[in-house]
Amino acid sequence: xxxxxxxxxxxRKWFIPYEKKVLTxxxxxxxxxxxxxxxxxxxxxxKEKVWEVIAAQFSAHPSTQARTSRxxxxxxxxxxxxxxxxxxx
Numbered sequence: 714x715x716x717x718x719x720x721x722x723x724x725r726k727w728f729i730p731y732e733k734k735v736l737t738x739x740x741x742x743x744x745x746x747x748x749x750x751x752x753x754x755x756x757x758x759x760k761e762k763v764w765e766v767i768a769a770q771f772s773a774h775p776s777t778q779a780r781t782s783r784x785x786x787x788x789x790x791x792x793x794x795x796x797x798x799x800x801x802x
Contacts, residue, residue, distance in 0.1 A: 747760065
């Protein structure tokens with residue numbers, strides 16, 4: 714299987730609104746770790762573990778496409794940035 718963005722598969726599918734709702738609900742359960750501002754080694758390791766748990770729960774959820782923790786984290790960061798941008802208008 715080719716890496717993300719390579720080979721015949723190309724880019725991954727976009728997140729549909731339902732998937733974003735599922736992601737938001739899963740992050741809400743782990744918000745204290747995901748949104749923690751600490752950047753030390755222990756905190757970063759804990760965040761990585763939590764993102765792996767979120768990815769496993771997301772991929773196991775019916776009607777969602779399997780995603781990596783990296784993809785989910787990027788989607789979450791983009792969702793937050795778009796929300797902040799919308800508030801600035």
